[in-house]
Every structure is written in structure tokens, then in C-alpha cells.
Amino acid sequence: MLATNVLGTHATCEAAMQLFRAQHAGHLVVISSVASVRGMTGSRSAYGASKAALNSLAESIRADVLGGPIAVTTVLPGFIATDLNTGRRGPFTVDLPTGVAALTAAIEREPVRAYVPEWPWRPVSALLRVLPLPVLRLLT
Ligand SMILES: NC(=O)c1ccc[n+]([C@@H]2O[C@H](COP(=O)([O-])OP(=O)(O)OC[C@H]3O[C@@H](n4cnc5c(N)ncnc54)[C@H](OP(=O)(O)O)[C@@H]3O)[C@@H](O)[C@H]2O)c1
Numbered sequence: 001m002l003a004t005n006v007l008g009t010h011a012t013c014e015a016a017m018q019l020f021r022a023q024h025a026g027h028l029v030v031i032s033s034v035a036s037v038r039g040m041t042g043s044r045s046a047y048g049a050s051k052a053a054l055n056s057l058a059e060s061i062r063a064d065v066l067g068g069p070i071a072v073t074t075v076l077p078g079f080i081a082t083d084l085n086t087g088r089r090g091p092f093t094v095d096l097p098t099g100v101a102a103l104t105a106a107i108e109r110e111p112v113r114a115y116v117p118e119w120p121w122r123p124v125s126a127l128l129r130v131l132p133l134p135v136l137r138l139l140t
Helices: 002-023 044-065 098-107 120-128 133-139
Strands: 026-031 070-077 115-116
Touching: 002 026, 002 044, 002 070, 026 044, 044 070, 070 098, 098 115, 115 120, 115 133
Parallel strands: 026 070, 070 115
Antiparallel strands: none
């Protein structure tokens, strides 16, 4: 999980940024997760940690290119019904067409950070950030 998500994304970002720098344009989109916002219990800990690493990676690249022609977006999906989470879908899961429409709309806006879908995941993420650990562990 950690090798694929962190090292794989790092290598992919490096390759993309090489291309973007050469053409003086580009939009790097890093797919993180709402699971990156706080530590996760049990088997999800590695997934959450891998996505938290991607938030940091994307922000580092953004700092490198700030003010230039290359945009960097970090996307934090909530639950979208895909093969990834069959049988483990959480609350507020959206179907694939809804999720894809929200994802593409978010990417086209080129924000620094996008929650997908924005509702309810932006407020849920804000809540997760401040929940005390005893409460958080019951939810994750
Ligand atoms: N769906 C959600 O609710 C959700 C929520 C938060 C974040 N995300 C993130 O969204 C991204 C896309 O996921 P998805 O939901 O679209 O899932 P998906 O439909 O299952 O797609 C996962 C993709 O990852 C590839 N993959 C799986 N294991 C791999 C490995 N070891 N090495 C290289 N590639 C591998 C798969 O390739 P093959 O098809 O060739 O196996 C597939 O293209 C992921 O980064 C996921 O963490 C999804």
C-alpha cells in the first residue's frame, strides 16, 4: 500500500513535472482521500498515512512552482462507488456517474484542494480535524 501509493505517485509526479516544466504548462492532479485528514484505525492506517504523504508531496510541488504556469491540485474524494471499495462503502457513498461528474468539475476549476463531492466531505473533513481521538476512533 505504502510503496504503491507513495513511491508510485512520487515517481508519476516526477515524470509529469518534467514534462510540464519542459512545456511551461500543465496541471498536476494528485488523488488523495478524506482518509488523509486524520489517523485511521486498523488496516486503514497505512492507506490514511499514504494519502497524508501525498498531501504533503502535492503541497511541496505547489510551493516549488507557485506563481508559475503549472497548477497543482490535491483531490480528496469521500466515498465513490468503484471497484476499490466494493463491500466496504461508507456513509454518503455516491454512485460512479455522480462521483465522476463531481471529480471532473472539481479538477476543471483547478483549485488548490478539492473535496469530492464538496458536500458533505468539506464539512466532514473540518469536523474530523477537530474530533478528539476517542470519538475519532469510533468513526474510522
Ligand atoms: N473510490 C473512492 O471512494 C475513493 C475515495 C478516496 C480516494 N480514492 C482514490 O482514488 C483513486 C482511484 O481509485 P478508484 O476508486 O477509481 O478505484 P479503482 O476503480 O479500483 O481503480 C484503482 C486503480 O488502481 C490501479 N491499481 C490497483 N493496484 C495497483 C498496483 N498495485 N499498482 C498499480 N496500479 C494499481 C488499478 O489498476 P487495474 O485496473 O489495472 O487493476 C486501477 O486502475 C485511488 O488513488 C484511491 O485511493 C478513491
